[in-house]
Amino acid sequence: MxxxxxxxxxxxxxxxxxxxxxxxxxxxxxxxxxxxxxxxxxxxxxxxxxxxxxxxxxxxxxxxxxxxxxxxIHNVVVRSPRGFEATFPLPEGxxxxxxxxxxxxxxxxxxxxxxxxxxxxxxxxxxxxxxxxxxxxxxxxxxxxxxxxxxxxxxxxxxxxxxxxxxxxxxxxRGDWHAFRQYVTDVSERAQRELFISFDAAILPGYFWSFPLADGRANIGFGIQRGHKHSIQEMKLLWPQLLSLPYISEFLGPNYTPAAPHRAWPIPxxxxxxxxxxxxxxxxxxxxxxxxxxxxxxxxxxxxxxxxxxxxxxxxxxxxxxxxxxxxxxxxxxxxxxxxxxxxxxRALQHRKGARAALRVAATNDWTRRNFARWLFEDYPRGIALEPQLWKRGALSGPGAFHSHGGDPR
Ligand SMILES: Cc1cc2nc3c(=O)[nH]c(=O)nc-3n(C[C@H](O)[C@H](O)[C@H](O)COP(=O)(O)OP(=O)(O)OC[C@H]3O[C@@H](n4cnc5c(N)ncnc54)[C@H](O)[C@@H]3O)c2cc1C
Known part of the structure; x- marks a missing residue:
């Protein structure tokens, strides 16, 4: 001892x-x-x-x-329950x-x-x-x-x-969300480039993601808020169903392969x-x-x-x-x-209509697209619309992180 x-x-x-x-x-x-x-x-x-x-x-x-x-990450692609896709660019630096x-x-x-x-x-x-x-x-x-x-x-x-x-x-x-994650290899060129989020009707209130990693890999998964129509047991069954949806398998490409079994964990x-x-x-x-x-x-x-x-x-x-x-x-x-x-x-994202409307508003024009991406990536506080004191000069135009280090991981 x-x-x-x-x-x-x-x-x-x-x-x-x-x-x-x-x-x-x-x-x-x-x-x-x-x-x-x-x-x-x-x-x-x-x-x-x-x-x-x-x-x-x-x-x-x-x-x-x-x-x-x-x-x-340079681009975030968000898909509505009806299949409307919008691309939100993050600032280039x-x-x-x-x-x-x-x-x-x-x-x-x-x-x-x-x-x-x-x-x-x-x-x-x-x-x-x-x-x-x-x-x-x-x-x-x-x-x-x-x-x-x-x-x-x-x-x-x-x-x-x-x-x-x-x-x-x-x-x-037991947390507010329950989320599944799986690593996959040999994903399509698009999946190596884009961060993709889909508010698929099958998993509302929740979403599917595909996040690109180096060397042709991606982190894919989905999260669902607890207390709605899906039980945790049902979530296991939903995973193969989601992966077999044509737009998801097309996004991941014909050669993608699981690198390890999927695993789940709650989010508080x-x-x-x-x-x-x-x-x-x-x-x-x-x-x-x-x-x-x-x-x-x-x-x-x-x-x-x-x-x-x-x-x-x-x-x-x-x-x-x-x-x-x-x-x-x-x-x-x-x-x-x-x-x-x-x-x-x-509350809006829990329903098909709400998710679709929110996405269409966010994708209205270049300015909304750019600033929605920055807001989604917590470049400035989420609560900025509710608390005016959170506004600071330059809130929508500040630099990203690591800019003095060249701004690129490799
Ligand atoms: C599927 C999923 C996807 C997610 N995706 C994202 C995402 O893309 N981006 C994002 O920002 N967040 C994401 N999150 C949330 C994020 O993972 C967590 O919020 C984050 O890891 C919390 O960090 P932490 O340091 O509090 O705890 P953790 O990262 O959980 O670390 C806790 C540490 O405590 C240690 N520990 C546990 N028990 C003991 C013990 N008895 N004694 C000593 N040590 C112990 C563990 O070994 C661990 O190292 C996701 C969560 C899930 C479940």
């Missing part, structure tokens, strides 16, 4: 935990980051990086050169507005940035115990390691075992109601359910909540009583306008 001390223990080394660890270490804190997995490890995901995620990754010091599968990169590579690269910043990374160490006393917290790992610390950040995902340990989980909650979107702290622990990323209600994206949100948690701890170091409520207030004020805006749109 090894007993150690550090300023902050971070549980979970996905994007949320790495962002928190790197920011805390940069502020001069001693940080131990534990994860039950050994890296590189896969995470079931669409692998899509929005502009806001890319900006946070650049800020954290990630090099896109460390992601060999990364593919910049400066910088990047959308990238697809496998989580296997992205998360391992982030863990390496954390190590390089001085974070002690402990792999294959699951959270096993957590106790709070007035002076400190004690964290115990599944490998017998234990640590005395001032603050704990839990970034251990949708099912957050830490939430359960401190009794802060919502009984019966309850950031405006879920408690963000308990028993001296701050929850970040999927553990605080900040994913976008409309698209299910959560990497940018995980990075952002990690950064907010780190800054709150730095400001309130040693004062857990103040840090928790302050963090919750900051997370809610950051995400609630976007959440409300996305919830309104979700």
């Amino acid at each position: 090894s007993r150690t001390e550090c300023d902050v223990v971070v549980i979970g080394a996905g994007p949320g935990g790495c962002a928190a660890s790197i920011e805390l270490a940069r502020a001069g804190h001693s940080v131990t980051l534990i994860d039950k997995a050994a890296f590189p490890r896969d995470k079931i995901c669409g692998d899509g990086l929005t502009t806001s995620a890319l900006r946070s990754l650049e800020y954290l010091g990630l090099s896109l050169g460390s992601l060999p599968t990364a593919r910049p 400066p910088g990047l507005f959308g990238v697809v990169a496998t989580r296997l590579e992205l998360d391992a690269a982030l863990v390496q940035v954390a190590r390089d910043t001085g974070v002690v990374v402990r792999e294959q160490c699951g959270i096993a115990e957590l106790h709070e006393s007035p002076s400190h917290l004690t964290v115990g790992g599944s490998d017998g390691w234990s640590c005395s610390t001032q603050h704990v950040v839990a970034a251990d995902g949708m099912w957050s075992p830490t939430r359960k340990l401190v009794g802060a989980n919502i009984a019966g909650y 979107c309850q950031v405006d109601s879920m408690t963000a702290h308990a028993a001296g622990v701050l929850f970040v990323g999927d553990a605080v359910a900040p994913c976008d209600v409309m698209t299910g994206e959560g990497i940018g949100q995980a990075l952002e909540t990690g950064l907010i948690a780190a800054r709150t701890i730095s400001e309130q170091f040693g004062n857990r009583t103040a840090a928790g409520p302050l963090y919750q207030q900051r997370v809610r004020s950051e995400f609630t306008p976007d959440h409300q805006m996305a919830s309104l749109l979700v």
Whole structure:
């Protein structure tokens, strides 16, 4: 058994935990980051990086050169339930507005940035115990390691075992979306180039995606909001049906081949109601359910909540009583306008007519097409239409991420 001390223990080394660890270490804190997995490890995901995620990754010091599968996105093609297709161009620069990169590579690269910043990374160490006393917290790992610390950040995902340990989980909650993902190889030239989203009538309220990766591969899948006409069991049956639809098989091309079986995972979107702290622990990323209600994206949100948690701890170091409520207030004020805006749109997208009308409005002219793409890729806050104070000069014309690095992953 090894007993150690550090300023902050971070549980979970996905994007949320790495962002928190790197920011805390940069502020001069001693940080131990534990994860039950050994890296590189896969995470079931669409692998899509929005502009806001890319900006946070650049800020954290990630090099896109460390992601060999990364593919910049220039065009987003959206298909309505009746088959109307619209192409939305992302700005051609400066910088990047959308990238697809496998989580296997992205998360391992982030863990390496954390190590390089001085974070002690402990792999294959699951959270096993957590106790709070007035002076400190004690964290115990599944490998017998234990640590005395001032603050704990839990970034251990949708099912957050830490939430359960401190009794802060919502009984019966299984996420707001359920999504399937599969890697395929040898896709058509079009599927290697375009990011494709289809609001197919068979899966409303939900959508099919095909996101291009390097070397003729693509990440394909579909997500459905829970509580509507499809059960999770039915979703398994829907997958082969979807893949056999003529427009999908044509898009993927005659030679496409599954590279691995499909896998499914839930997506949590309850950031405006879920408690963000308990028993001296701050929850970040999927553990605080900040994913976008409309698209299910959560990497940018995980990075952002990690950064907010780190800054709150730095400001309130040693004062857990103040840090928790302050963090919750900051997370809610950051995400609630976007959440409300996305919830309104979700209502429209639940029905064929609504999805068709929304797409036609977005595709009205060049300006709406360009700005819809930027909005979809979280280049500026989703809630901008509801909260005028979110408008900033240059909100619709700022550069993308990594523009000082040449703006291209490879
Ligand atoms: C099918 C699907 C497609 C998606 N597509 C996209 C997309 O294209 N773009 C996007 O932005 N978002 C997407 N998302 C959402 C995105 O994957 C998540 O929001 C994001 O991974 C959250 O990051 P995180 O750091 O909070 O948690 P995670 O990435 O889940 O990381 C949690 C970490 O905690 C560790 N952990 C778990 N249990 C323990 C334990 N007991 N002890 C220690 N460590 C533990 C895990 O090993 C893991 O490394 C998708 C989700 C799904 C399900």
